[in-house]
Amino acid sequence: xxxxxxxxxxxxxxxxxxxxxxxRSMANPRRAYWISVAMCLAMIACAVTAEVYQYTEGMGYAxxxxxxxxxxxxxxxxxxxxxxxxxxxxSAILHIIHADWRKPIYRFAEAMTTFSLMTAGFFPIIHxxxxxxxxxxxxxxxxxxxWPNFRSPLVWDAFAISTYLxxxxxxxxxxxxxxxxxxxxxxxxxxxxxxxxxSLGWTGTDRQWRNFRKTYMLMACFLIPLAVSVHSIVSSxxxxxxxxxxxxxxxxxxFVAGALYSGCxxxxxxxxxxxxxxxxxxxxTKAIMEKTCKLTFAIAMVWTYLNLVEFxxxxxxxxxxxxxxxxxxxxxxxxxxxxxxxxxxxxxPFTLAFQSLRRNMPVMFVVSLFLNVGMFFERWMIxxxxxxxxxxxxxxxxxxxxxxxxxxxxxxxxxxGLLFLVxxxxxxxxxxxxxxxxxxxxxxxxxxxEAAEKFHRRASDSKTGTDEPGLExx
Amino acid sequence: MKRxxxxxxxxxxxxxxxxxxxxxHAAIPGITTDxxxxxxxIEHPEIEEVLGERPVHIQKFTLGGALFGxxxxxxxxxxxxxxxxxxPQGGKPVIPLPSNFVLVYEMLIFFGVWITFFSFLFLSGLxxxxxxxxxxxxxxxxxxxxxxxxxxxxxxxxxxxxxxxAVEIREGVIHQ
Numbered sequence: 001x002x003x004x005x006x007x008x009x010x011x012x013x014x015x016x017x018x019x020x021x022x023x024r025s026m027a028n029p030r031r032a033y034w035i036s037v038a039m040c041l042a043m044i045a046c047a048v049t050a051e052v053y054q055y056t057e058g059m060g061y062a063x064x065x066x067x068x069x070x071x072x073x074x075x076x077x078x079x080x081x082x083x084x085x086x087x088x089x090x091s092a093i094l095h096i097i098h099a100d101w102r103k104p105i106y107r108f109a110e111a112m113t114t115f116s117l118m119t120a121g122f123f124p125i126i127h128x129x130x131x132x133x134x135x136x137x138x139x140x141x142x143x144x145x146x147w148p149n150f151r152s153p154l155v156w157d158a159f160a161i162s163t164y165l166x167x168x169x170x171x172x173x174x175x176x177x178x179x180x181x182x183x184x185x186x187x188x189x190x191x192x193x194x195x196x197x198x199s200l201g202w203t204g205t206d207r208q209w210r211n212f213r214k215t216y217m218l219m220a221c222f223l224i225p226l227a228v229s230v231h232s233i234v235s236s237x238x239x240x241x242x243x244x245x246x247x248x249x250x251x252x253x254x255f256v257a258g259a260l261y262s263g264c265x266x267x268x269x270x271x272x273x274x275x276x277x278x279x280x281x282x283x284x285t286k287a288i289m290e291k292t293c294k295l296t297f298a299i300a301m302v303w304t305y306l307n308l309v310e311f312x313x314x315x316x317x318x319x320x321x322x323x324x325x326x327x328x329x330x331x332x333x334x335x336x337x338x339x340x341x342x343x344x345x346x347x348x349p350f351t352l353a354f355q356s357l358r359r360n361m362p363v364m365f366v367v368s369l370f371l372n373v374g375m376f377f378e379r380w381m382i383x384x385x386x387x388x389x390x391x392x393x394x395x396x397x398x399x400x401x402x403x404x405x406x407x408x409x410x411x412x413x414x415x416x417g418l419l420f421l422v423x424x425x426x427x428x429x430x431x432x433x434x435x436x437x438x439x440x441x442x443x444x445x446x447x448x449x450e451a452a453e454k455f456h457r458r459a460s461d462s463k464t465g466t467d468e469p470g471l472e473x474x
Numbered sequence: 475m476k477r478x479x480x481x482x483x484x485x486x487x488x489x490x491x492x493x494x495x496x497x498x499h500a501a502i503p504g505i506t507t508d509x510x511x512x513x514x515x516i517e518h519p520e521i522e523e524v525l526g527e528r529p530v531h532i533q534k535f536t537l538g539g540a541l542f543g544x545x546x547x548x549x550x551x552x553x554x555x556x557x558x559x560x561x562p563q564g565g566k567p568v569i570p571l572p573s574n575f576v577l578v579y580e581m582l583i584f585f586g587v588w589i590t591f592f593s594f595l596f597l598s599g600l601x602x603x604x605x606x607x608x609x610x611x612x613x614x615x616x617x618x619x620x621x622x623x624x625x626x627x628x629x630x631x632x633x634x635x636x637x638x639x640a641v642e643i644r645e646g647v648i649h650q
Contacts, residue, residue: 015515015615139554147554151566151573159577163584170591178515178613185610200600204612206525208598209517214530215594219587226583233576436615437516 006287008101009435011442013282018435022179022428023186025278033277033421040418047411050404051126059129063402067387067395072405073127074237075379076412079262080120081161081234082255082375083416086263087113087168088227089295091175092220100441101291103434104283108274108424109267110172115419116266117165119412124157126408153236160233164226171219177202177212178433231255238382244321245329245386250313254306261303261345262375264296268368270420272361274429283430286359293358296371300349307346321391329385333398337377344374476647478628481607481620482635483642487518490617493638495524502630505623513608513618532593539589540582547581548574607644616641622648 054061064071090109094102125131137148137158148155181202184195202208232252239251248254271292275284314322329338351357351367358364388398401409423429484490490512498507507525512518522528552569595601605620612618623631628645635643 019614139550147557150551150555150577151570156573156576156580159580163580163587167583167587170587174591174594182613185613200595201602201604202600203604203608204513204515204618205599206512206514206518206521207528208600209514210519210528210530211532211594211598213517213519214532215590218533218536218590222583222587222590226580229576229579229583433516440516 006285007442008285008287008291009104009438009442010282011439011446013439015436015439018283018432018439019182019186021280021282022430022432023183025280025430026183026425026428029277029425030279033425036273036277036417037421040414040421043411043414044418045411046407047414050407050411054126054404054408055129055131061402061404063399063405064127067390067397068384068399069387070127071384071387071399072380072401072409073123075376075383076409077120077123077127078234078255078379078382079376080116080123080412080416081231082259082262082379083116083266083372084113084120084164084168084263085227085231085256085259086116086267087111087172088223089260089263090267091171092223092227095216095220096224100438101288103438104280104285104430105267105271105288105292106434107172107175107431108270108420108429109263110168110175111420111423111427111429112263112266112270113168114165114172115416115423117161117168118419119416121161121165122412122415124154153233153240156233157237160226160230164230167219167223167226171216171223173198174212174215174219175431176427178204179428179431182432183428227259228256231259238386243386243390244319245314245325245382247319247322248310248313250306250309254303254310257299257303257306258375258378261296261299262372264292264299265368265371265375268292268296268364269372272365272368274424275361278424278429280430283435286361289361289364290355290358293352293364296368297349297352300345300352300371304346307342325385325389328389329381332385332389334381334385334388338381341374341377341381344370345378348374476625477622478625478645479605479607479620479622479648480628480631480643480645481513481605481609481618482631482640483609483611483644484617484619484638485615485641486639487514487617489638489640490619491521491524493619493635493640494521496634496638498524498526502627502634505621505627505631509621509623511620513612513620515613515615515617518617530597532590532597535593535597536586536590539593540586542589543582543585544578546585547578550581551577606646609642609644611642 062073064073087106087110090102090106091113094106125134128134137155139148139150139155148158177199180195180199181204184192184199187195232255235251235255238246239248241247268289271284271289274280311326314326317323329335348367348370351363357367384399389396482490482493484493494507494510494512497505497510510525512521512525551574555569555574607620609616609618619635621631632643
């Protein structure tokens, strides 16, 4: 089969068409979009019902007891925090290294970051039971005279996640300002008022662009170490303890790699959905999908390597409890989860190595879902086996999630989905000005190449060339 | 003398660039590139070749914000931890540096990001009513070159813009 070298984007696409296509997407999605919204609402209803039941009847209905004090809720919390790393990867890291293929897809990845953090934040609150006391973790002067224990990684979590949430929201907002001005210029009624307020009076002056670029770059520089620190701190929730299976030196990089991995997989999922909902075939091209898949494959291999490092360090270490736990993971009651994790996380990504599969949207959609199933299993395998089989044999107890927990976890996907779907309907999910920049620079590159070719031809031929076409807006 | 604002819209960045370059080379006496505001749908950093380098100061505020986060963060935590009389530390250091390092790091980033954002709002000339000559085409696909000039400079400017294939020229009186 021949190898297809398709362009990331058609550089001849007119700027007016970019505006028109993206603005149209906000007004006129396919019916599948509305079906998805309805499904998300139904999922949220499940979670709310389960939470009300748990709240009134007690945390026992979530199978939470000694030694299983966290389990499903913290596994889901870690999963959603991990998902949030997608935006940082696509927006900040690829922005800094000038990978311009990210431009049509980074906006929704940034939105994913914000919404997955907002979803993750629910789980510590739900798990508390006495959720009205959540604010005790915040450091403020109170009449109790007590401060949170600053040595606890749970307090570090509160600092790190609130910083990450506010920084990623600002990053998302700042990156949208020029597009909000485009929306303002094309909207009517209440939407015009909304976009006028949000675009902050942006008119595209050279002063605004200079400051905008600098701000965006500085924020990206802050966001990368922040994202790494957030998931390192989340890993400290486990690694700072002395529990077998948790007291692992490689946990911070392992968590960060897992986070980037699940974030990339989620980008593929939403890439396929948005491409279909909003008819974005010209912007979310197969060439960009290929690059995203290659990136995901590379991260999958890093994650696999770190898994092997963890297994090897336990196997060749002298901690008998950790070694017993490792064996129990592979052959014990959680073995099917463990091997499913290995299959989904380390074997299935090899489908991303084949170009014909990478270019097949339905296949990539299904694969990306299974990659994230694998990553959910990974979080479950971090939490549950250790709690089931810690130092004291009299506390050994196998635990599976209750229907209440599953309903709340299920609903969290609905909550995330609803936030995301509302966002892509109200705000441009493809960055118009960045796509224009991408098209402009690529067109210029093509014109320069053609000019160079003509120049060389002229050197051997006395004929003169014709006028070059204009570059702006095509 | 009446003072006017004039904005030429170009369909091609290169034409706008050439027009500004001509102004820079004193094609019209009394007008310099300092009087020019470029409006564009995307960023054109190459315009500084003719507009001259216009500095950006946001990074200074960013540094200030990050340093503030670092210093404030440490003293905030240390002052909270110093209430050890009501919070016995069990023999551990009253102000534990390793854990404070983590929290101070987060606060450095927190204040760095927020101060960067506020300095962007402050330094970018946002929160202003759009210029009366503002055209929505600037957010679509055209380049605007905006100047505020005396009445006697209007005609030569129009001729210069027309020479460079301006798609549209808008003008308005600022004050009589």
